[in-house]
Amino acid sequence: MNSILLHAPALIIALPLLAAFITPILGRFNRKTISWLATCVLGLTLLLTIFVARQVLTHGPIVYVFGATETGLTLPFGYTMPIRIIFQIDAMGIFMGLITSLVAFLAAIYSISYMEQHTGLDKYYTLLLLLATSMFGMELTGDIFNFFVFFEIASISSVALIAFRSTISGEPAEAGLKYMVVSSISALMVLFAIGLFYGQYDALNMATIASVMQFTQLDKIALILLVTVLAMKAGSVPMHMWTPDAYSEAPAAITMILVAASQASLYALFRIVFSIYNVTLNTVTVGWILIILGVLSMFIGVTMAIIQKDIKRLMAYHSISQTGYMLLGVGVGLAVLTNPVALESFGIKAMEGGIFHIINNALYKGLLFLTAGAIFLRTDTRDLNKMGGLAHNMTYTTIFYIIGAAAIAGIPPFNGFASKLIIYESVYRFNPLLAIIAMLVSVLTLASFVKVFHSAFLGPRLEQYKSVQEVPKSMIIAMAVLSCLIVFFGLFPNLIVKYIVHPAVMALINQAHYTATILGGI
Amino acid sequence: MIGNFPFIAVIILIGLGVYSLLFKKNLIKIAIGLTLIESGVNLFLIALGFRKGAVAPIYTQAPEGVKMVLPTPQALCLTSIVIGVATTALILSIVMVIYQKYGTINTDEIRRLRG
Amino acid sequence: MIGGMSRIVRTMTTLIFGFILVYGFYVIAHGHISPGGGFQGGAIVASAFALLLVTYGTDQIQSYLSKDLLSILESTGLVLFITFAFLGLGATFFYNFVSNSGGLFGSPTTIGVNPGDLNTGGTIALMNMAVGLEVLAALGVIVLTMSVAAETIQKKEKQ
Numbered sequence: 188m189n190s191i192l193l194h195a196p197a198l199i200i201a202l203p204l205l206a207a208f209i210t211p212i213l214g215r216f217n218r219k220t221i222s223w224l225a226t227c228v229l230g231l232t233l234l235l236t237i238f239v240a241r242q243v244l245t246h247g248p249i250v251y252v253f254g255a256t257e258t259g260l261t262l263p264f265g266y267t268m269p270i271r272i273i274f275q276i277d278a279m280g281i282f283m284g285l286i287t288s289l290v291a292f293l294a295a296i297y298s299i300s301y302m303e304q305h306t307g308l309d310k311y312y313t314l315l316l317l318l319a320t321s322m323f324g325m326e327l328t329g330d331i332f333n334f335f336v337f338f339e340i341a342s343i344s345s346v347a348l349i350a351f352r353s354t355i356s357g358e359p360a361e362a363g364l365k366y367m368v369v370s371s372i373s374a375l376m377v378l379f380a381i382g383l384f385y386g387q388y389d390a391l392n393m394a395t396i397a398s399v400m401q402f403t404q405l406d407k408i409a410l411i412l413l414v415t416v417l418a419m420k421a422g423s424v425p426m427h428m429w430t431p432d433a434y435s436e437a438p439a440a441i442t443m444i445l446v447a448a449s450q451a452s453l454y455a456l457f458r459i460v461f462s463i464y465n466v467t468l469n470t471v472t473v474g475w476i477l478i479i480l481g482v483l484s485m486f487i488g489v490t491m492a493i494i495q496k497d498i499k500r501l502m503a504y505h506s507i508s509q510t511g512y513m514l515l516g517v518g519v520g521l522a523v524l525t526n527p528v529a530l531e532s533f534g535i536k537a538m539e540g541g542i543f544h545i546i547n548n549a550l551y552k553g554l555l556f557l558t559a560g561a562i563f564l565r566t567d568t569r570d571l572n573k574m575g576g577l578a579h580n581m582t583y584t585t586i587f588y589i590i591g592a593a594a595i596a597g598i599p600p601f602n603g604f605a606s607k608l609i610i611y612e613s614v615y616r617f618n619p620l621l622a623i624i625a626m627l628v629s630v631l632t633l634a635s636f637v638k639v640f641h642s643a644f645l646g647p648r649l650e651q652y653k654s655v656q657e658v659p660k661s662m663i664i665a666m667a668v669l670s671c672l673i674v675f676f677g678l679f680p681n682l683i684v685k686y687i688v689h690p691a692v693m694a695l696i697n698q699a700h701y702t703a704t705i706l707g708g709i
Numbered sequence: 710m711i712g713n714f715p716f717i718a719v720i721i722l723i724g725l726g727v728y729s730l731l732f733k734k735n736l737i738k739i740a741i742g743l744t745l746i747e748s749g750v751n752l753f754l755i756a757l758g759f760r761k762g763a764v765a766p767i768y769t770q771a772p773e774g775v776k777m778v779l780p781t782p783q784a785l786c787l788t789s790i791v792i793g794v795a796t797t798a799l800i801l802s803i804v805m806v807i808y809q810k811y812g813t814i815n816t817d818e819i820r821r822l823r824g
Numbered sequence: 825m826i827g828g829m830s831r832i833v834r835t836m837t838t839l840i841f842g843f844i845l846v847y848g849f850y851v852i853a854h855g856h857i858s859p860g861g862g863f864q865g866g867a868i869v870a871s872a873f874a875l876l877l878v879t880y881g882t883d884q885i886q887s888y889l890s891k892d893l894l895s896i897l898e899s900t901g902l903v904l905f906i907t908f909a910f911l912g913l914g915a916t917f918f919y920n921f922v923s924n925s926g927g928l929f930g931s932p933t934t935i936g937v938n939p940g941d942l943n944t945g946g947t948i949a950l951m952n953m954a955v956g957l958e959v960l961a962a963l964g965v966i967v968l969t970m971s972v973a974a975e976t977i978q979k980k981e982k983q
Contacts, residue, residue: 190913197917201910208902211895254918332785339792343799350803357810358821364736364803371743371796372730375750378789382750385782386757768933769857769940791863798966805973 193258195235195242196251196274199284200323202228202235203291207316214309222299225312229292229319236288240281244690248277248704250329261705269392269705275329277701278690282542283326283454285687286549289672290447291319293665294440297557300659301440301564311351317344318444325451329705331384332391334455335377341448342370349437349445362432369429373416380409393463394705397698402467410468413459414476420452423514424484427507431491434503435569439560442499443553446506450545453510457517457695465698466525474522481514482621485628493635497569499559501639502552505595508628509548515625516541516610519617524696533613538692539684540609546683547602547676551594554669558588561658561666562643571642578644580655585644587666592640594673596633602673605680715756722749736804736814740797747793751786758782828881837879844872852956856945862952866959873964882971891968894961901958908947908954922946 191198206228214221243249251258251274261269276284295315302311317340324337350363381391383405390396400406419426430449434442460473488508495501520538523529561584562577563569578585594601597608607629615622657663676683694701726745729738758778766777804814811819828834848868855861876885912919922930923946933944942949 194913194917197913201906201917205903205906205910208899208906211899212903215892215896252916254912254916254920256915256919258916332788336788336792339796343792343795346799346803350806353803353806353810357807357819360803360806360810361819361821364800364807367796367800367803368730368739368743371800372746374792375743375746378750378785379753381785382753382757382782385754385785389779391781765859767858769936769938772937787863794867794963802966802970802973805970805977809973809977 192238192242194251195239196249196276196327197253199232199235199239199288199327200320202232203316203320203323207313207320210313210316211309214312218308221309221312222295222302225316226292226295226299228316229288229295232319232323233288233292236281236284239276240285240687243276243278243281244686248275248694248700250275250704262707268390268395272333273329273392273705274327275394275701275704276327277704278687278694279454279458279542279692280326280694282546282687282691283451284323286546287319287322287326287447287451290444290549290553291315291322293553293668294444296668297440297443297560297662297665298438299661301560301662302438305351306354307351311348314344314348314351315441315444318348318441318448322444322448322451326454329393330391331381331393331396334393335374335381338377338452338455339370339374341451342367342374345433345437345441345445345448346370348441349433351438351441352436359436362429362436366429366433369419369426373420376412376416380412383409392705393458394702397463397465398702398706400464400467402464406464406467410459410464410473414456414473417452417456417459418480418514421449421456422484422507422510423480424487424507424511425480427484427488430507431500431503434506434556435497435499439499439556439563442503442556442560446552446556447549449506449510450513450549453513453545460521461695462698462701470524471522474518474520474524477514477518477521478621481511481516481518482624483511484508484514485511486624489628489631489635493631493638496571498562498571498574498639498643499556499569501571501635502555502559505555505632505635506548506552508632509544509552509595511628512544512607512610512625513541513548515614515621516544519614519621520692520696523617529617530696533616535689535692535696536609537613537617538695539688540606540613542691542695543609543680543684543688544606546687547594547606547673550669550673550676551591551601551603554587554591554666554673555595557662557666557669558584558591561662564658564662565655566652571639574643574649575646575652576644576648577652577655579648580652581644581657583657583663584666587670588640588644590670590673592636594677596636597629598633600674600677602676602680605677609680609684715752715759719749719753719756722746722752734816736807736816737801739816740800740804743800744793744797747789747796751789751793754782754786754789828884829879833879837875841872841876844875845869848872848960849956852953853942853949854940855952855956856948857940857942862955862957863959865952866956866961867963869956869960870963870967873960874967877967877971882968882975886968886972889964889968891965894965894968897961898958898965901954901956901961904954905951905958908951912947920946920948922950923948 210221250261252260253272255271261273321337321340325334328334346363346367349366350360353360384396388396388399422430485508488504492501492504516537520534523534594603597603611622723746726742729742733739760778763776763778764771766780771777808814848865851860852862852865909918912921924932929943929946929949931941931943
């Protein structure tokens with residue numbers, strides 16, 4: 188038992204990986220078991236993640252050195268810099284890990300019924316498990332090249348999943364191609380930036396790079412490349428063209444994971460800016476760049492969403508707009524990073540709001556996409572004009588949709604309100620205009636979701652949907668778990684902020700602690 | 710100057726790749742453009758690993774007293790090549806699906822997702 | 825591609841095919857002591873499959889190269905790879921537990937210029953073989969699927 192707990196950081200990625208490779212073999216003998224295998228393995232991973240999170244939050248960061256004689260041996264005798272692949276798990280990394288494992292587990296539960304009728308299920312589950320593995324890898328690793336590898340695995344598996352329905356029509360393949368081109372370029376530019384780091388500092392470990400960071404001209408180029416491509420992968424506005432296509436064409440459970448995957452890219456952006464560069468860069472400029480990206484994403488995302496007729500496309504534009512809130516909160520924190528008074532009075536608060544919004548967004552956005560999937564499963568359409576009166580037959584789905592919509596619009600007592608309130612309060616003290624824009628966007632979000640509610644669920648019972656039934660149990664369970672979490676997070680936001688979010692923010696801000704975890708010397 | 714030739718080649722390769730990505734309408738040519746960028750980045754990594762007078766890090770074939778280069782950039786490049794094969798195969802298979810469904814691989818004609 | 829190629833090409837292919845296979849497996853087996861390795865060797869073997877497909881046409885080759893068999897081989901290679909990583913869990917994940925243990929592939933490496941012993945390197949050699957198996961099967965599946973799909977498109981266009 189003890190050794191399992193000692194190796195938990197490695198098992199978090201090893202178990203889904205093993206399950207991903209066993210799935211095709213198992214699928215030859217028994218088609219039914221593979222969905223249960225995937226669900227069980229992802230459930231186990233969730234337990235492991237919770238355990239690691241408890242460990243990290245009580246005892247501080249954990250390092251895991253792959254292939255070494257001991258798990259914590261970062262600097263073997265006679266070495267001044269780490270040479271092996273190291274997992275460095277601090278509060279921020281495990282915070283994202285919790286989101287990923289929760290979302291992946293619920294997606295697997297949802298898929299049991301949702302994907303039942305599809306062929307090629309073994310490939311679906313292999314790719315789903317690979318996607319989960321690669322997201323864990325991106326979030327837990329302390330090695331920048333290792334990050335690149337997981338980044339690429341994440342793109343390849345998510346592209347294959349987006350294009351999964353291309354046997355029926357051409358659009359999923361088109362969306363997949365768009366996403367593939369975008370993510371290949373991003374990954375290659377990340378690799379180029381890694382080359383720039385390696386050429387200067389002869390190191391690939393992020394903590395080692397951070398400890399010798401000079402911020403030369405080449406580092407500036409690397410920063411520009413990394414910020415641009417990671418913001419692109421996170422779906423921020425000037426580079427958002429892939430988001431609506433990919434989100435709307437993927438199967439619903441996969442869309443939920445894709446939201447978490449783009450947040451993993453966002454996490455990488457924060458990690459690179461805060462942990463590698465930190466105060467060496469001009470924090471005010473870069474902070475304002477993040478703020479402007481955030482405000483643009485919020486505003487353009489929501490205005491584009493209002494005019495959509497396709498329910499999943501509408502939600503996809505909303506997720507662009509929600510990404511804006513996170514960028515705004517963390518951007519304000521970055522802009523005042525060198526000013527201790529401002530950082531203490533509202534900077535940390537703003538970052539808490541931004542980071543808290545990540546988990547809230549994963550929950551309610553996931554729930555909304557799952558309800559959209561439920562509607563698609565029963566009505567076989569995503570067009571809002573063709574829907575109507577679904578509340579008569581799909582009671583549970585309607586309730587879950589209301590919870591999700593209220594949460595995303597920031598209505599108390601749901602979780603969206605909690606994080607948005609923190610963002611409004613702290614951003615108002617930084618710049619009142621930004622807070623007003625954020626509130627306006629929230630109002631527009633509400634308007635847009637009221638429209639969806641009206642056209643999909645309200646109205647008389649339509650002739651063609653008379654025999655529509657409530658969705659199967661596994662889908663209801665997945666949506667119910669998400670709804671409960673949304674209500675819980677909305678009722679006890681202080682608890683969540685104090686025990687999970689605040690340590691994550693401090694782990695981002697405190698660069699010295701990050702480098703000392705690997706290189707020693709505290 | 711002669712030492713900078715690999716880096717000039719890197720810039721030319723990446724530039725050509727970006728050009729064909731931005732201005733070519735044929736999906737196969739877009740795939741070729743991605744491969745060009747990838748080769749450029751790989752060449753960059755390999756060029757970083759060059760050290761004057763050092764030999765390849767093959768343990769059993771290096772002569773006594775000669776320094777070996779650190780194989781990290783080569784390992785990075787190898788990993789990137791392997792990933793590149795997977796990416797290219799995936800892109801080409803998606804292009805095949807698109808050709809099957811739409812009957813064309815011209816980007817102007819396959820835009821059904823918009824707005 | 826449908827009818828296959830001329831007699832000259834077919835004869836040459838039958839001659840070369842075995843040599844390519846042997847070379848590919850050589851590269852896989854010597855991955856830990858010389859340039860090359862699982863991926864490279866696997867790619868060479870898969871290129872032999874591609875050669876067969878091009879010369880004989882898809883219809884004839886499909887009976888020899890079964891897609892099902894190749895996908896099972898692919899998964900087996902991957903499972904073997906990850907199992908070797910799991911077996912190192914006594915120390916850490918991916919720990920090279922065979923190296924210098926005296927068992928199969930566990931001999932210590934001789935220092936200095938020498939031809940190199942095959943049974944050194946520990947799990948590196950074993951993982952190379954697993955990766956080689958995976959890559960030759962996976963690339964084989966890709967080549968096979970693509971040529972089948974290309975053929976259906978060609979047939980459709982002829983009608």
